[in-house]
Amino acid sequence: MTPILLIEQVLNGLQSGVMLFLMAAGLTLIFGVMGLINLAHGSLYMVGAFAAAAVSAVTGSFLLALIAALAAAAAAGAVIEVAVIRRLYDRDHLDQVLATFALILIFSEGTRYLFGSFPLFLDIPKALAGPVSLPGGIQYPLYRLVIILAGLLIALGLFALIARTRIGIQIRAGAADREMIAALGIDISRLYTLIFALGAALAGVAGALVGAIQSVQVGMGEPVLILAFVVIVIGGIGSIKGAFVGALLVGLTDTLGSVLLPMFFAGFMEPAAATSVGASLSSMLIYILMAGVLLFKPTGLFGEA
Amino acid sequence: MNLLELRGINAAYGPSQALFGVDLALKQGEVCALMGRNGMGKSTTIKVICRMLRHSGGEVRFDGREISALPSHRAARLGIGLVPEGRRCFAPLTVHENLIAAARPGPWDFAAVCELFPRLGERRGQQAALLSGGEQQMLAIGRALMTNPTLLLLDEATEGLAPVVRQEIWAAVAKLKRDSGMALIVVDKSLAELRGIADHAVILERGASVWSGSMTALDRQVADQFLGV
Amino acid sequence: MRRETLLNIALFALLPVTALAALLLDEPFIITLATKAAILALAGVGLNIALGLGGLVSLGHAAFFGLGGYAMGILAAHAQSYTPLLESPFLIEGTKSMPVIWLVAIIVSALAALAIGALSLRTSGVYFIMITLAFGQMLFYFAISWPAYGGEDGLSIYVRNGFPGLNTLDPIQFFAIAFAVLALALFLAGRLAKSPFGLALSAARQNPERVETVGLAPYRLRLVAFVISGAVTGLAGALFADLNRFVSPVMFSWQTSGEIMIFVILGGVGRLYGPVAGAALFILLEHVLGGLSEYWHVYLGLLLLLVVLFARGGLIGTLAGREVAHD
């Protein structure tokens, strides 16, 4: 492999990491900070993508589509928080698992009912289409650079919100002891609804942004969900920085693994077997990474005991 | 007018009733000692006042209005501050974050709390979970003060504190009462210390208020009968 | 008698009564469903030992379910094609005998649980959920891409394996086998919960520090529980594979882990008969609602939601009141 290709693949890995962070950002808030296991997060991601596709089909405007994604996901988030999640904060994690699993079923099939069983069309705006040339002769899709930017901005914004503002402190305090923070005069229910809606909105925006270069279809949220959980857990629950680093690690591992492992095995195996073994191993790689990280740091890279 | 008034409070945890008609009244700037043996309902009464626990009978009036229907954050915003039993600091947050999480403007701010408890200033960036027991207790008190309440509920707030610190706290309480007219309900085990600070006392026995009167009226005989000392 | 005891008796009787009724009505498929419920309940009983008693929220139990399934698939496939499983260093032949397969399934999944548990139990809480998920996923991807036993396509066994003295192809007889295994597992799990080990394990869930200071090692308690739990779930996997005469990597997927967990939660975590209630209800819903509408998942979702929101402590918790199961 030429150095330039290697650099390009590293870039791809980082890019895919930032994209992962974008997808995990909302979950970082809801799961990482509020401490709520929300399996339906992937559904909110899907809601965003579908709302964007629907609006873009009608208006042709990507900006409007993004706004629609944000609004639809935030609204869906607020509704499920008030109707369901709110009753579950003081319950066992397992009740949250069951309830949000039920929400997945409702959202997935509800979306299919509304939009049919076939994938929808959502494309990147013309202005952002096509590649740009980076130094070193690397051709890189402009839109992906935009995604990187969006991911970085959201990472910074979240970090500031959680670590630097009083609202962030109150959310974390609420996660530690809801009853107590309420007894000190904080309307934790309203705050949580807001934050949940914000997390949902982030998921929705990610769904729309990423949906434009992937397929917008029912069930698109579930693989993302697992990946997002992996990212957050590797980084350490509750740490935005951790989630970001975790996302980059997973992105790099996944990309470079799928490129390098088959080459590695080709060194001493016949080509067909090498590609196949390499590919098998690379699909396991992020799980091996996660298990490895947790074995050495049982609370993730930046997590606290 | 009474700042706080409990009349005939009944309360239960699920099926098991813990309070059977508790009465208590308190004026602005007064300190009331809430006493009784272990398990008699002191903490339950405190929880009812700050609306952490919904009572099933009787009424709670604060500042002239019936607050039974309010959620606990609204009661807190009316000016009820709580130092709960067992500290309940926000374990993953730092000392500073614990203090400012729910702070409301007023004379008690971070600097003032650090003056009362210098230890908290020294440990400002440390996670609450890693504080010593006594430091956590200081933190819980500081946290409640930072909400600048007009009524402060201290449920075993000096548990686990060194004698010097306890003395400082009682001194601070006396000052609070004197300077800012804060009212307090204090649950504490040391009768001697309470005598120095409380105006009157209410004694609970099996969830009912069985004795109330001024601190001076609480003589040996009463103490012996209800508190076992 | 306590309400929960009565309820448990009713639940226990539910499956065989259904199966017998189906036999009388000549509805063999209902028997198959009852068998499926019994087997999945068995998997749930296994998980419940780790989850309910030990507080170990494993999202990787599909690993054991799948290993049990593949133990059956691989042994039976070799027996079917008359090729030995291993020739050197010693000869291992395939087999079509259920008891032998069960034994292998139990041993293999117990060993896997020992390895996975030994590593995973260094973590706790959500990290434990995710690390068990990771091990499950590793096996899943391995099974998908490992060509020797069919990869994603899985392995078909044309004829159900045999059990001495019984005709396993007859639905009611196979049901009887599955149900007997379930009954045995329930009995043992019930005893386990009340045993000294159960007391210590459950205490380790509530407060590991406390258990340490009385001189018991939470790690060891949990590891043992995890191994027992994995072995039971592995056995269920072997039975499940035999029910379908088919295994595939789907058995390893996180959705499978999730479903087993749903049975447990639905029935009531830590309730001995919770998995039975959960699995039975889930299968009932799946088959009743499935016929109603193409979008039946919506109704399933709504029903599950109602259960979580309004039926605290799962089905059994609601029906039996909030008494604690273990005392």
Add this chain to the structure above:
Amino acid sequence: EGKVKVGMITTLSGGGAGLGIDVRDGFMLATKMAGNADLELVVEDDQRKPDIAVQLADKMIQSEKVDVLTGIIWSNLAMAVVPAATAQGKFYLSPNAGPSALAGKGCNKLYFNIAWQNDNLHEAAGAYANDAGYRNSFILAPNYPAGKDALTGYKRMYEGELAGEVYTELGQTDYAAEIAQIRASGADSVFFFLPGGMGISFLKQYANSGVELPVVGPAFSFDQGILQAVGEAALGIKNTSQWSKDIDNEANQTFVEEFQAEYGRLPSLYASQGYDTANLLLSAMEKADVSDQEAFQKALEAAEFDSVRGKFKFGANHHPVQDYYVREVVKEGDVFTNKIVATSLTDHADAYVSECKM
């Protein structure tokens, strides 16, 4: 007497539901048009889970007492159901999946495939690559049996060099790394098999990457149901199929018109396969009674029905011997669709027929 009960097990919920719905709709259209009251159909949703499919098969055989099973979309589900169904003496007509195991050693006299053997469309792509003069292909597919079959199928016909061969993760959504490899590989063409959402993602990302090598693939990523979601990115791409809506014969024209009239959308490949499956069955019902297994099998083997593909016949392993076309993605008005531009293989059977001993 003369009645046939058909059990259709197909995917009607969840991610892959579109395919199952099309197969079902195509099948039902044919039965409706035939108006044959002797054919009774029960449909069940397998949720794309093998174990559910197996249980549904059991249910249909044991409780519903069906004579014929059909409907399964996915190879792994077919592998789970077909051997057990045929072992119990039921006919199975596959409207989509054609795993090699069932075409070769595992073939069965009661099992008929009316779509293709899994390798076929890829073989057609390989043959087309030769015709188009590609000498250096980069090929990729997901890492699972059908993906391996796909690349094997392509390589079986393709005569040029390989610039690269990559197995991607099943369900992968980001193809930046693969596209970078393609760019760097010096390939002159790309062959890919990425069914469902994977293909949509790949095509969108490929179109946006600035790599402009010609792409060829099997029809699955370009079919009617999915094409609208790919959009412009698919325009002009060549794909191989045994069917296209512009195949010029009367049966096909009727099918396309009636399907549109009935369901308000253009038919897909899967709909055409479902439709042909039903017609094959109806044709056999004309000739034989299903209770006479041997006669009914003969009637099916004869395959005397008007296929939307024009000519259609079975090979010795009950898999199709048919023509494969090269289609190009075009835009008709607002709708993306395909038109035939060439024929890549004629009267093509599959590679496993010699292994089949019935």
Add this chain to the structure above:
Amino acid sequence: MTEPILEIRNLCKSFGALKATDDVSLSLRPGEIHALIGPNGAGKSTLIKQIAGGLRSNSGSIHFAGHDVTPLSTVQRARAGLGRTFQISSLAMEYTALQNAMLGALGREGRVMRFFAPVMGQRNLCDAALAALARVGLSDHATIRTAELSHGQRRLLEVAVALTLAPKVFLMDEPMAGLGAEGSKQLTGFLDELRHEAPILLVEHDMDAVFALADRISVLVYGKVIASGSADEIRADPMVREAYLGAEELA
């Protein structure tokens, strides 16, 4: 003078820059109550944790019943006979008081890998647990879930569990905290007798109790032992008065 059963030599523990225990040496002899007092955050609980095994020391050694137990884990030390109570109650909250006590009895017996026989049917365990509850005055509450006990009752249960272990040494971290005046008085009397079963290393802020009970008192300030001696000596020590006792009325 009898040989100490527990001896701590030059124990150190730092958290970052903070020296929580700084070269502490202490001993505990059979039959005595050795009180450890000191300001909040002085390192008393840290020291208890180090002795019980929950925290690894940076340096120093711990000798118990003639053995160097420094390398042993919490579990091993508990088995060797170190019984500990927590400053903040640490109990199995879903269990009844009796079940918590049974757990202690089970820990003492040690044979936990028994999967079949019901634990509640084991007479010896049950009797030991009930006896312990009775000794702290919780007999009436045996079948109440710990979560439903009041704070003070939990503190007593904490002591009861330690009793069921029948340890060779008690490490008690503020057992009086949270007890009412009456409760404290009773517990004081109880500990006074308990010392004959096993000596007690007692951390306590309740000076009435400390002065009434302690044979020896050590004062810990900023991780260092600044004074050690009899109750009267300590009471009179000006350094201790300033750092810890303050102007307290002497009872």
